[in-house]
Amino acid sequence: MLRRAVAVATIAFAALCGNRASADDILVGAHMPLTGSLARSGQAFDEGMRVAVQMFNARSGTHKLRLRVIDDESTPAKAVSAVEKLVADGAVAVIGGYGSNIVGPASDAANRLDTTYITAGAASDELTKRGLKTFFRINNNAGYQRGMVGLLKSLKPASVSIVASTKESPSLLAKGLQRDLSAEGVKVTLHEFDPAITDFKPIINKVKLQDRPDALVMAAYENDYVGIIRAARILKPSVKLIVGAWALAVPKLYQEFPDLMNNVVGASFLPFPVEIEDEEGKGFAEAYRKTYDKDVDYHSTLSFVETTILAEAIAKAAEAGTLRTGGLTEAMRTTDRKTVLGPVQFDATGDNPRFSVAMGQHRAGKIVLVSPRSAATGDLVLPARPW
């Protein structure tokens, strides 16, 4: 009995203490939804981070990073616990996570612990209104809104129906789109839905019979997109375009739901198969393919960029000898660089005002960038719907 108790205590102690960073490397923590409702995105983020650390370590002479990722199980309390554990174990900064509702409490915890926190998975405007000193992010609602409005304006639709989750980021995005498109003289009808619903046929029926729009816009998450497009494929409203925001124009969704995704348009950074101009992007795509035997995608690119920016700021602060005395936050604020996603700078709230997205269209397993004109790798094929 005593031996068993000692064994259990040893396992617990090892779990608590066994992952401390050694004196030679710098521990960077991350919390990601590796299980739960957001796991699909979390796993892709995880891969991008690991490749970024691998590439940074390969080119850095003196400073080596060690990444430790904790599964936050898509729940806020466990994300907070993960931040506390990572900081207690000596992490100099935390990368996380996915979903504004999880990033909000987790970044609050990091701020309380005076630890730099960067995310590429939370676009809500509320996050940057909190005035946290240690919070940074590279993407935001404004960038997605600009990308989607740009595409819609170029098509000059008479009316648009927006189907939006009532969750924070989709809801804010939908309202922003409604405001911008209405200002352009477009008739906009907003249909908000409870995130718990899975049957979208009643909403799509309203869109088909009452709104009769030219375009169906989705502000939601992966599982919602699948449900909405599945309902639309059954009811076939007479729309010319189905367009969504984040995490829609990704190869993985096409691989899993080819009959639902073909011709659909979503926010994207890179075409697929990947065509990258700059050297850093090419290196990333190559290293990613070597490690995971597949091409980079939307989420892995986001996490690659955020991790690279953080890694460079860590190196800068370490060179100055201020890594553990507040220098990392200052080094983050001096960021001003071109990345595979475009330019990244941080304003006083930690937001990246220069973030913008292109729009990509699923086309028989490929993703073609169709907007804006400057980033396009092909023309938009209409009708942009899977039937």
Added chain:
Amino acid sequence: MTPLTPTALPRGGAASRAALPGKAALAAGLLVLALLPVMTGASNYMLGLLISALILAGIALAWALLGNLGGMVSFGHAAFFGVGGYASALLSGKLDLPVLLTVPAGGLIAAAASLAMLPALRLSGPYFALAILAYAQIFRILATEASWLTGGGAGLQGIPGLPSVFGLDLASRTGSYLLLVAIVTLCALAYAAVRRSPVGLALRAIAESEDATRVVGVNSILLKSMMLLLSAFIAGVFGALNAHIIGFLEPEYAFSGIWSLMPIIAAIFGGYRTVIGPIGGAVIIYLFDQVVAKGLIAVGHQIILGIVLVVMVLAAPNGLLGLIRAKGDRDAAA
């Protein structure tokens, strides 16, 4: 159902007095155990886990109170937890009331919300369980739809944190932990007092046979209503505390089925017919899952917890405390 044996009834007179030093020692031991993490300077992470475990313990206690005293099996305690959280967050955030006042107010509002469930008290067994599950869904939808008040699906951010009292910052991990230890203890004492009282005896008799107790003149509906209100109050208080500790609420999180399911698992694991069982069950399950199981399998650790629970339910249907007692009885007999 376990028959109501004489040993399960409250002891009185000399027997009770003889048990007192033992109970005092047990209480002192538990208190020392509860204060150990603070005395040994546990990390914020460990205290954070204990805080989450104690929140779960509070709801497990509320659930066990309803199940043990009155025989009502609830699948909807998430409703009280969510209502308590939203009520306290809104009262403190929108009306600027002190958080220490809005936390019990959250409990009272959750208790008031439970009045809507009174018609379900006419039901029993799985019918009651299903009805209360439906009520929980109704409250979740109300929180989503009343976006002018609750922020809808987007939820509430920046909920005021716990204040400082007599120099102790309750918003700190140590402060929150000590507050939760105190409130869990208070709730356990209240539960134990009700359980020991004639009302508790009548309620346990109702749990065994409601018809029989009505025949002898017990107003079973009134007593069950009182337990529903008390249980909802306790769950609401812990919902309120959780909201102020996490600083965030959305309907999907506040009314998540996890808040209904995990307390049941914790109470059954610990022994839902006892006062200490649900608390111990919640703390052990949560820490085992997050420290041991997650340490062994970082992703998908829930499978270990699932196996442990299956083994536990098969080996000890009366929970951990039942298992310990049975072993004690066997040792005494030997």
